[in-house]
Amino acid sequence: MGCSSSVPARSTGGLNTINSDASSATDSKELRAKLVLLGDSGVGKSCIVLRFVRGQFDPTSKVTVGASFLSQTLALEDSTIVKFEIWDTAGQERYAALAPLYYRGAAAAIVVYDITSPESFSKAQYWVKELQKHGSPGIVMVLVGNKADLHENRSVSLQDAKEYAEKNNMFFIETSAKTADNINQLFEEIAKRLPRPTES
Amino acid sequence: MEGGGDSFGSSTAPLAWHDFLERMRQPSAAEFVKSIKSFIVTFSNRAPDPEKDSAAVQEFLENMEGAFRAHTPWAGSSEEELESAGEGLEKYVMTKLFNRVFASVPEDVKSDEELFEKMSLLQQFIRPENLDIKPEYQNETSWLLAQKELQKINMYKAPRDKLACVLNCCKVINNLLLNASVVSNENPPGADEFLPVLIYVTIKANPPQLHSNLLYIQRYRRQTRLVSEAQYFFTNILSAESFIWNIDGESLSMNELDFQRKMDSARERLLGLSADSENQDNQANLDAQDRKSENLKANRNSDARLSMKDHVQGSGQDMRRDSDVTVDGKPVERVQSISDIEKKGAAELLNDDELNKKFQEYPFLFARAGDLTIADVESLLNSYKQLVLRYVALAQGMGVSPETTLAQSSQPPSDLVGSEEPENVNDNEKSEGISKTSDDVISENDRPEALDIKTSEKMTQKTAVDPNDDLEALKDEAPCQPENA
Ligand SMILES: Nc1nc2c(ncn2[C@@H]2O[C@H](COP(=O)(O)OP(=O)(O)OP(=O)(O)O)[C@@H](O)[C@H]2O)c(=O)[nH]1
Ligand SMILES: [Mg+2]
Numbered sequence: 001m002g003c004s005s006s007v008p009a010r011s012t013g014g015l016n017t018i019n020s021d022a023s024s025a026t027d028s029k030e031l032r033a034k035l036v037l038l039g040d041s042g043v044g045k046s047c048i049v050l051r052f053v054r055g056q057f058d059p060t061s062k063v064t065v066g067a068s069f070l071s072q073t074l075a076l077e078d079s080t081i082v083k084f085e086i087w088d089t090a091g092q093e094r095y096a097a098l099a100p101l102y103y104r105g106a107a108a109a110i111v112v113y114d115i116t117s118p119e120s121f122s123k124a125q126y127w128v129k130e131l132q133k134h135g136s137p138g139i140v141m142v143l144v145g146n147k148a149d150l151h152e153n154r155s156v157s158l159q160d161a162k163e164y165a166e167k168n169n170m171f172f173i174e175t176s177a178k179t180a181d182n183i184n185q186l187f188e189e190i191a192k193r194l195p196r197p198t199e200s
Numbered sequence: 201m202e203g204g205g206d207s208f209g210s211s212t213a214p215l216a217w218h219d220f221l222e223r224m225r226q227p228s229a230a231e232f233v234k235s236i237k238s239f240i241v242t243f244s245n246r247a248p249d250p251e252k253d254s255a256a257v258q259e260f261l262e263n264m265e266g267a268f269r270a271h272t273p274w275a276g277s278s279e280e281e282l283e284s285a286g287e288g289l290e291k292y293v294m295t296k297l298f299n300r301v302f303a304s305v306p307e308d309v310k311s312d313e314e315l316f317e318k319m320s321l322l323q324q325f326i327r328p329e330n331l332d333i334k335p336e337y338q339n340e341t342s343w344l345l346a347q348k349e350l351q352k353i354n355m356y357k358a359p360r361d362k363l364a365c366v367l368n369c370c371k372v373i374n375n376l377l378l379n380a381s382v383v384s385n386e387n388p389p390g391a392d393e394f395l396p397v398l399i400y401v402t403i404k405a406n407p408p409q410l411h412s413n414l415l416y417i418q419r420y421r422r423q424t425r426l427v428s429e430a431q432y433f434f435t436n437i438l439s440a441e442s443f444i445w446n447i448d449g450e451s452l453s454m455n456e457l458d459f460q461r462k463m464d465s466a467r468e469r470l471l472g473l474s475a476d477s478e479n480q481d482n483q484a485n486l487d488a489q490d491r492k493s494e495n496l497k498a499n500r501n502s503d504a505r506l507s508m509k510d511h512v513q514g515s516g517q518d519m520r521r522d523s524d525v526t527v528d529g530k531p532v533e534r535v536q537s538i539s540d541i542e543k544k545g546a547a548e549l550l551n552d553d554e555l556n557k558k559f560q561e562y563p564f565l566f567a568r569a570g571d572l573t574i575a576d577v578e579s580l581l582n583s584y585k586q587l588v589l590r591y592v593a594l595a596q597g598m599g600v601s602p603e604t605t606l607a608q609s610s611q612p613p614s615d616l617v618g619s620e621e622p623e624n625v626n627d628n629e630k631s632e633g634i635s636k637t638s639d640d641v642i643s644e645n646d647r648p649e650a651l652d653i654k655t656s657e658k659m660t661q662k663t664a665v666d667p668n669d670d671l672e673a674l675k676d677e678a679p680c681q682p683e684n685a
Contacts, residue, residue: 003387032428046390067388068374068395069432087432088391092332094451095395098439 003047003177030081033194036103038127039112040120041091044146047177048112049086052187055180074191082191100134108140108190113161115145115174116153121161128168140193141170144186149176216281220288228272235264236289240296248304254419257293257301261422264289286422291358294420298357301420303412311411319406319444321466326403330452331396336384339376341590343397346372347405353413359421362413363434369405370433373397391436399440414438 037045046067053072068088075081089095089102103109109131113124124143131141143165145156158174165172171189175182223229239260243253265286268274274285294301303309328338349369353362377389377397407413414437417426426434443451449459572580 041392046387046392049390050387067390068393068436069429071428085428085432087435090391090395092392092396094332094453095439095443097446098395098442101435101439101442 003044003050029079030083031191031194031197032083032085033107033191034085034087034105035108035110035190036087036089036106037110037112038089038099038103038131039091039110039144040114040117040123041093043112043114043117043120044177045091045110045112046088048110048144048146048175048183048186049088051177051180051183053086055183072187074187076188076191080191080196082194084187084191099130103131103135103139105136106139107136107194108142109135110142110144110186110190111170112144112146113156114147115156115161116147116150118155121145121156125164128170132168138195140190141168142186142190143168143170143172145172145174146177148174148181149178216284217288217291220285220292223273223285224288224292226273231271232264232267235267236293240293243297244300248301250301250305250308250415250419253301253304257297257420258423261286261290261293262424287360287425290420290422290425291360294359295357297420302357302416303409308412308415312409315411315441315445316406316408318447319403319410320470321463322444322447323403323406324466324469325462326400326452328396328400330454331399332392333396333400334393336386337377337380337389337393337397339380341593342376343373343401343404344589344593346370346376346397346401350402350405351407353407354409359417360425363417363421363426363430366417366437367430367433369401370394370398370436373401395436395439398436399443402437402440403444411441414441 037049039045049070050067053070070086070088071083072086073081073083087102087106089099109127111124111127111131113120128141128143131139135141143161145158145161161174162172171193173182173186173189175186177183224233243256246253265282268277268285268289269282274282277285303312328340346369349365349372352368353365356362356365373394374389377393381387381389381393402410417434418438449456452459454462
């Protein structure tokens with residue numbers, strides 16, 4: 001296993017990523033956002049996060065850290081700085097019941113399925129319902145069809161997923177953690193959708 | 201990128217405790233001292249109500265922090281100093297209120313006992329496989345380091361210090377997983393790897409009153425400081441607790457009947473071991489800890505009597521993965537000497553086609569001094585420590601004193617029965633290892649932290665500061681002195 005290491009896509013659309021530790025915590029425009037990933041085991045949650053976080057870094061950097069909690073900062077065009085704090089959750093079935101502890105208080109949730117697996121799409125719908133029932137009100141929910149590079153084996157149609165997302169008021173995007181396609185776009189979209197703190 | 205050593209924020213940063221007390225003694229702080237004392241008196245006179253108590257403390261801390269910002273002796277201080285003052289305040293207030301709020305309602309006491317019992321049963325038969333811990337990440341001997349961190353949780357009263365025990369435990373696990381992932385060329389370990397190990401370590405560590413400790417942190421750690429990575433790892437231990445409460449056959453991939461049978465025989469064994477120890481009625485307040493350690497001391501005679509049996513079984517499970525020691529309390533065959541085992545192992549190794557694989561874990565084995573760089577020191581030291589730990593644990597498991605194994609390697613294990621080393625016996629196998637007297641605390645702390653120099657420094661600083669001494673200063677008018685009770 002292992003996430004592929006092809007060259008990461010750089011961010012687009014005038015958005016820049018900056019080193020997370022360099023930003024000042026006292027900057028009033030810094031937004032801290034807790035983000036959780038949910039989805040069937042093996043759909044690529046960990047790979048998506050690693051791709052997002054690692055892609056921003058100097059590939060020659062030897063620093064490796066655990067991947068259960070990662071943070072990454074994004075600077076938006078409106079000079080808002082969003083610091084994502086990404087909470088990984090254990091994907092094994094026996095730990096599924098613990099998920100509410102993790103998504104409680106999350107600002108955003110990425111629900112991931114694998115476009116080659118209809119079961120994972122059903123599981124994604126289960127998570128969406130869970131979040132609607134128990135997530136924080138106003139949580140930004142995103143539906144992600146991952147492994148888009150395997151489109152030859154696609155078994156969840158783009159149309160079905162799109163419709164489902166629209167019905168549930170979610171942003172939808174297909175990604176590939178392998179080729180890095182749409183990974184940064186995914187996080188940028190979330191950043192844009194986060195509620196801004198009221199100016200004081 | 202975060203995830204490394206210093207990202208737990210002020211939860212593990214050195215605390216300027218002396219500075220806080222120093223400033224509190226200044227005349228200009230008189231108003232603050234008065235408010236704090238008045239809060240503590242009022243609070244202490246009310247009947248326990250966890251929800252209200254927590255809200256009251258959180259609100260008080262928040263207000264005081266606001267006041268610090270605006271008045272001498274803190275006005276004009278940097279954010280860092282203010283943060284540190286807030287930490288000092290939290291520690292001061294909570295040390296005073298500890299006996300009043302810790303495990304202060306019967307439900308919590310009951311939960312503590314139930315959870316403790318469940319873990320004492322589970323720890324006798326649970327295997328890493330039951331939790332989906334992959335073989336390449338299994339490392340029970342090194343997990344002892346993480347267990348020790350967690351077991352320190354009852355040595356402290358301040359929420360921050362208790363939280364630090366949890367975070368240090370998580371940090372040890374993360375480091376071990378990371379090393380293992382490098383060795384086996386895996387992706388950096390994620391929650392799939394981390395959570396199961398934390399659950400396993402928690403069950404094996406089984407610190408008394410874990411439930412109350414976690415609730416206490418949740419309620420009284422200032423909410424603005426229980427965020428980010430600290431919050432993530434704290435959530436993980438809450439989730440470990442929740443998982444443990446609900447463990448049944450299915451959640452361990454076991455047949456339900458099989459699971460019940462294992463629980464029953466574990467219970468029988470436990471009852472046999474503690475036949476003459478009356479179960480302490482854990483009433484919450486005051487010296488629950490002290491009483492516990494007294495009870496345990498009293499029990500040591502009976503423990504010692506049984507220590508041989510327990511010893512072989514307990515540590516056999518922990519240290520000798522492929523041994524045929526049964527979990528059902530059947531007699532275990534006589535333990536071989538270490539040198540016998542070593543000879544046998546060496547002979548087998550020589551015939552092993554996978555010899556190289558076995559030594560992969562020890563990258564320095566074939567290195568020459570000239571090959572090493574300064575950068576290797578840390579990992580070399582880590583490897584060395586793991587090796588020593590394994591060796592000592594193995595020796596302990598064999599019932600042989602490590603110091604003497606080289607000289608006289610076939611010391612009969614029966615010598616241990618009479619030996620006066622209950623602490624060591626406990627260390628390796630039983631959660632009761634927590635019941636250190638305060639004299640042991642310092643030396644106790646010297647070992648595990650050595651794994652991570654930074655942590656070591658912090659913890660030394662933390663333990664070097666004895667709240668009792670410092671609180672003396674303000675004691676005269678202090679309305680409650682749990683320390684003296
Ligand atoms: N082809 C392809 N493979 C992928 C992609 N993303 C992940 N994978 C592979 O899918 C497998 C599972 O990926 P993970 O990231 O571990 O999946 P997960 O969702 O974190 O799984 P759990 O942690 O078990 O819940 C790995 O073998 C990855 O290499 C992708 O975009 N394309
Ligand atoms: Mg994963």
